[in-house]
Amino acid sequence: MTLSGWGLFPKHAARVSAPRNEDRLQALVAEGDGIARGNGRAYGDSAISTENTIHMRHFNRMISFNEKTGVLVAEAGVLAADIISGFLPRGWFLPVTPGTKFVTLGGMIAADVHGKNHHVDGSLGNFIDWIDLMGADGKIIRCSPRKNKELFSWTLGGMGLTGVILRAALRLRAVETGWIRQTLHPTPDLETTIDAFEAAQDATYSVAWIDCLSKGAGRGRSLVMLGEHATLEDLPKPRRRKPFETGTKRKLSVPFAPPTGLMNGWTVRAFNALYYWNGTRNAGEGLVDWDSYFYPLDAILNWNRIYGRRGFAQFQCVLPLESSRQGMHRLLEEISNAGAGSFLAVLKRMGAQESRFSFPMEGYTLALDFPVNRRTLALMTRLDEITLEHGGRFYLAKDSRMTAETLRHSDPRTEDFLKMRDDKQRQVAFMSAQARRLAL
Amino acid sequence: MTVRPVLILGARSDMALAIAHRFAKAGHPIQLAARDAQSLSAERDDIALRYSTEVSLHDFDALDTGSFAGFVDGLPSLPHVAICAVGLMGEQSDNETDMSAATTVLRSNFEGPALILSELANRFEARGSGVLVGISSVAGDRGRATNYVYGSAKAGFTAFLSGLRNRLAREGVHVVTVLPGFVATKMTEDMELPAKLTAAPEEVADAVHRASITRQNVIYVRGLWRIIMLVIRNIPESLFKKMKI
Numbered sequence: 001m002t003l004s005g006w007g008l009f010p011k012h013a014a015r016v017s018a019p020r021n022e023d024r025l026q027a028l029v030a031e032g033d034g035i036a037r038g039n040g041r042a043y044g045d046s047a048i049s050t051e052n053t054i055h056m057r058h059f060n061r062m063i064s065f066n067e068k069t070g071v072l073v074a075e076a077g078v079l080a081a082d083i084i085s086g087f088l089p090r091g092w093f094l095p096v097t098p099g100t101k102f103v104t105l106g107g108m109i110a111a112d113v114h115g116k117n118h119h120v121d122g123s124l125g126n127f128i129d130w131i132d133l134m135g136a137d138g139k140i141i142r143c144s145p146r147k148n149k150e151l152f153s154w155t156l157g158g159m160g161l162t163g164v165i166l167r168a169a170l171r172l173r174a175v176e177t178g179w180i181r182q183t184l185h186p187t188p189d190l191e192t193t194i195d196a197f198e199a200a201q202d203a204t205y206s207v208a209w210i211d212c213l214s215k216g217a218g219r220g221r222s223l224v225m226l227g228e229h230a231t232l233e234d235l236p237k238p239r240r241r242k243p244f245e246t247g248t249k250r251k252l253s254v255p256f257a258p259p260t261g262l263m264n265g266w267t268v269r270a271f272n273a274l275y276y277w278n279g280t281r282n283a284g285e286g287l288v289d290w291d292s293y294f295y296p297l298d299a300i301l302n303w304n305r306i307y308g309r310r311g312f313a314q315f316q317c318v319l320p321l322e323s324s325r326q327g328m329h330r331l332l333e334e335i336s337n338a339g340a341g342s343f344l345a346v347l348k349r350m351g352a353q354e355s356r357f358s359f360p361m362e363g364y365t366l367a368l369d370f371p372v373n374r375r376t377l378a379l380m381t382r383l384d385e386i387t388l389e390h391g392g393r394f395y396l397a398k399d400s401r402m403t404a405e406t407l408r409h410s411d412p413r414t415e416d417f418l419k420m421r422d423d424k425q426r427q428v429a430f431m432s433a434q435a436r437r438l439a440l
Numbered sequence: 441m442t443v444r445p446v447l448i449l450g451a452r453s454d455m456a457l458a459i460a461h462r463f464a465k466a467g468h469p470i471q472l473a474a475r476d477a478q479s480l481s482a483e484r485d486d487i488a489l490r491y492s493t494e495v496s497l498h499d500f501d502a503l504d505t506g507s508f509a510g511f512v513d514g515l516p517s518l519p520h521v522a523i524c525a526v527g528l529m530g531e532q533s534d535n536e537t538d539m540s541a542a543t544t545v546l547r548s549n550f551e552g553p554a555l556i557l558s559e560l561a562n563r564f565e566a567r568g569s570g571v572l573v574g575i576s577s578v579a580g581d582r583g584r585a586t587n588y589v590y591g592s593a594k595a596g597f598t599a600f601l602s603g604l605r606n607r608l609a610r611e612g613v614h615v616v617t618v619l620p621g622f623v624a625t626k627m628t629e630d631m632e633l634p635a636k637l638t639a640a641p642e643e644v645a646d647a648v649h650r651a652s653i654t655r656q657n658v659i660y661v662r663g664l665w666r667i668i669m670l671v672i673r674n675i676p677e678s679l680f681k682k683m684k685i
Contacts, residue, residue, distance in 0.1 A: 018629075020626070061482050061483065061485070061486035062485070062486045062489040062490055063482070063485060063486070063489075064485065064489070065489055082490060085490075086489060086490040086491070086492075089492070090492065
């Protein structure tokens, strides 16, 4: 069948199996060139193997939960959405969450996802107690920060290339309500935006929507959104009786992909102007339900289709703190001059992180989508170069087009990753289309 | 929230488990019944954890009809809703030549399901409430060369459900007949099925849950099947016997 990631680019004809038990999974791993696939929310080709894509949808059971410690043990195919619907009513939330709840536990671990609280809590890996991993020999190894810790640290952010994640123990976060106390700060340019982030180091959650198309004095104007889990006292009295009930919202859906997409310089510019103006009107504090706060795009099913049938690519890099101001300025300049950019551009301050192959580092990350065409692909290559010049690196869960050379230049850890892959036949057993492209 | 338990017979199938999830989500305690029920403990834990509800496991063999009365008496409480998802397709070619294979198919799809629902129906009638759901099949709407052994057993089950509904209509007990059409499950994993006619197990589960509340009588999960089967039922026999469908 034809497979792609969330960006609908690139598309590959791939053989897909969905094993129902460990014996069958073992047999598939033994065939080689396998890669586990969760809910297909990586943007590019991370979870595609043309020869042997292993769909984990049947490994989707919750195994145990400790009401005292908040540790959930679950199979890799369990969705973040299921964890929330199961445990938020009991006062627990994900400790770290990406921008969609339609991701699997296995996928989140493989990408070592980060969230709006990265500057405080780090990536998801900090909340994983252990992982059961099926290696190239078909044996299942439990790895943790104490036992088999090398394997554990390579598996976080290892994009499924260390083995198949079967089960994991995840420490959930205790919350009093399903609401977020949000503060919205409009900032007129990039300097002010970064200043706002630096001043908000104590906020639990921080993220900015950034206008990538405005030029001149308004370049980098943003809406900085800070958030805290609302306590019971933060809620208006009538809501306190049922603090986890936030109501269900109607879902919109994009029914089909138009041939060329609806996103172009004009529509995005108009949207951005409107969005910023609306933000300045609503500046200040307010209560937002968890779903709208963390997952605004999940409300539009199949939103990936709005870029058209050819799909889109997401560019996400992180720059070290010391070169962030200058580097982000250069990136925005390049993007706004090209007049190509999406309304989904996000800027975020990241905290310090030591890890084997995970994406985050202390500094600033910028993420935005481009419809795929020759012009935007060329633009993204220029953005790669600017990122390299400033000592930054790229998020593999979003990547669909980078070259092996760019990866090596951006990330000196690649060499050790390859050594790890060379060991124990991992390179033979596990291979995604992305790993092949990046020569991993 | 509700405390009315739901019994799922033949709980191992993808469809049955999806139905169990749907009712658990609505707050019902769940009784999962199948052969070697203990092997469903991972499913039990999963459902119990996700929906904070009680899930119990019960050994049940649809071919051991003598055990049915004892089985029902042994349940922790008489369920409010009982769903029979027992079924076995078999291979039509085997069913034509191997009479014991055919017997198993006929008994698994008709005798067992009908008798266990009878056992439950009598108790529901005495109580004066409850919903019985039988998962039958569009294959029972008309016998075809490719699966008539399975289809005829399902036809019998459909007729049985219709009669049972008629009998209990004034006794406060409702009977739902479900004709799912193609469903993407383990049973059909290796078949090439038309997407428009193929429901996900969760779709069947939603339909069953809805029907148990709104008291629908006969449901086709995907509406298109109602039209297709209407056409197929009305093809004259002289023509039908020569067709390959």
